[in-house]
Amino acid sequence: MKFKKIKILALLMAFNLVACNIDTVDQSALSPTLALNNIAGVQSAVLSTYRRVWEFNLYGQQINIHGDAFADNVEIVNRTGRYEQENINGIGVYANRWGQTGFGEGCYGIVKDANYVLAYLPKLNLANVPSTATVTSQNVIDHLAGEAKFLRALAIFELLRVYSYEPGKEIGGFNLGVVLRDKPTLAVSDIDPKPRSTNLECYQFIEKDLQDAIAGLVPSANLGGWPSSLGTITFPYRATKAAAAALLARVYLYWGRYADADAQATAALGFLTVSAPVTSANYVASWSATPHTESIFELEIRASDFSGVDGANNSMNSITTNLLSGSQYCVAASAELIAAHESGDVRRNLYVTSAATSNKPQVRKWPAEKGAFVENIPVIRRAEMYLIQAESRARVGGNDAGAQTAINTLRTNRGLAATALTGQALIDLIMNERRVELAFEGHRFFDLKRLGLPITKNAATSVATIPANDFRILQQIPVDQILLSNGVLKQNPGY
Structure with a gap:
């Protein structure tokens, strides 16, 4: 898909958790009134939001690696500094990567864009x-709104996984979620510091967004009739009813609402033309x-989206292999992950x-199938829905x-x-299946976290088991964000 970047005045600049970065003005930018005063402009804003999701600091690489490096699936191969602190659960990893090209502002940038669309x-x-x-x-209006709510829910959920306990799994009664922003920044008052909502309030917000998305998104069978003046919608590169139901199933699983998780996973599979997992004969292939055979939602990356340097530094292929010249090849599978596979x-x-x-188990999930360092990123696959069904039941x-x-x-x-x-x-077998099936897709640490389980680190890290009540289970909010909020924003315990 073609992603148009819509530049807005300072009101559209990326804001962080407290949203204080309003002192830079892009003199060449369009005002939101001009940029979003027609359906083509609004759709372009939606497409630009997808572009944010696959940035390096989000699903382009870090989300997929962090979920394994913080747990027991990753061994560091080449010590370039990348993912070394994550692998030993160092303090301040996310705090040091909050800014304009980091995780926090990346997620809130998605929220910001979605709020303008809505x-x-x-x-x-x-x-x-x-x-x-x-x-x-x-239908066109409702579908674009559904896409915006799907993307907003995805971003807020990622923030919650990192900074908050799941409802009902709080340690020491600490139940703060993240700052919820559901309005565009049209005035200075719109970016005043806000307190963190509770984790339950945040989950309820996501639930409502995804329920609205499921209701509003055009059925896949009708997408062939999408107005030609607005281009085409190609599955699975944009949100669909199946994708929204699948994400809601994931949210309910974290929430511990297992009957609802099962129901939504079943609904997601029911929305698909083909719902079975890929066969063993075709699994590696x-x-x-392109797209991945099992994808329910996948991020499309094209060669034009990556320069050579971007790919060499930021792609999943580069960080996990040395198949191409210039690769980083920093992470491999841990011996413990390999041992988790049955004969x-x-x-x-x-x-x-x-x-x-380097005599390490090199990961071949990300083969740069579209050219030098370029691969699509499956975010939700059919296999995950069967895992959610199984665990929930x-x-x-x-x-x-x-x-x-x-x-x-x-x-x-x-x-x-x-x-x-x-x-x-x-249950133990199902959790091992999750570990093996979803390795290097960003799940392992967060599965252990949501269940209140200790993080038994792999031997190569030389790190002792991290108990479930260790303060490092939640990431640190950057100190500058706490200070800028004048006491409105509360830090996570232990920092």
Whole structure:
């Protein structure tokens, strides 16, 4: 897809948690009134928001690596400074990467863009919005609003994973979430410091956004009728009902609302034309397919989006392999992750060990299938929905048979035999399946965190087990953000 970058005056500048960065004015920028006064401009703003999501500091690399490096799936190969502090759970990792090119402002930049879209869509004259036989003008409005809410929910959820405990899993009663901003910055008062909402309030906010998205997004069967003047919508590169339901399933899983997580995972699969996992015979090749065979939501990256330096520094391929000249090759799979694979598991074939890989298990999930360092980023895959079904059914209790059905659908498509385990043994197997299936996709640490489990570090780190009540489980909010808020913003415990 083509991403148009819409520049706005200072009101559209990226804001951080406290949103105090308003002192720089882009003299060449358009005002929001001019940029968003027609449907094409609003859609361009939506597409620009997708562009933010795959930046290096978000899903382009760091989210996918952090979830494993903070846990027990990563071993550092080349010590360039990258991910070394994450791998030993050092203090201040996210605080040092908050700014304009960092995680915090990256997520809030998505929120900001989505808020502008949602503020200006209702101002459009419906008579000037194109329609077709299968997609009405109101459908177009609702779909773009659904995309904005999906992306906003995704960004807020990532912030919550990093800075907050999940509802019901608080340590020491600490229940603060993140700052919720749902209005565009149209006046100075819109960027006044705000306190952190509770984690429950934040989860409820995300839930509402995703429920609205599911209701408003055009059914995939009708997307072929998207008005041609607005281009085309290609699955899975933009939000769909399936993607919104899948993300809501993930949110409910973290929330501990297991029956709802199961229901939304089932709904997400039901929205798809093909819902089964990729077969074991095609599994490895699926990581070279564009889009990935199992993708429900995937970020499309093109060669024009990466310069040579960007790719060499920022791509998943560069950080995990040395297949291309100029690669970073900083992280490999830990011995413990490799040992978690059962005999015959086709997923083990994604790790290659040789003298050329420094005798470490090199990750081949990210093969730069589109050219030098360029690969798409699957964010949500069908396999995850089966894992959510299985875990949710097993944890609710009384539905081991349903959990077995879900996990065996995945296992038998990964070269493994079906399981007949029940109870805690079944739950343990499902969690191991999550570890193996979703490795290097940003889940492992956050799975342990949401369940209140200790982080047993892999031996290569020489780091002792980190208990669930260790203050490092939550990341530090940058000190300058606390100071700028004049006491409104509260720091996480222990910092």
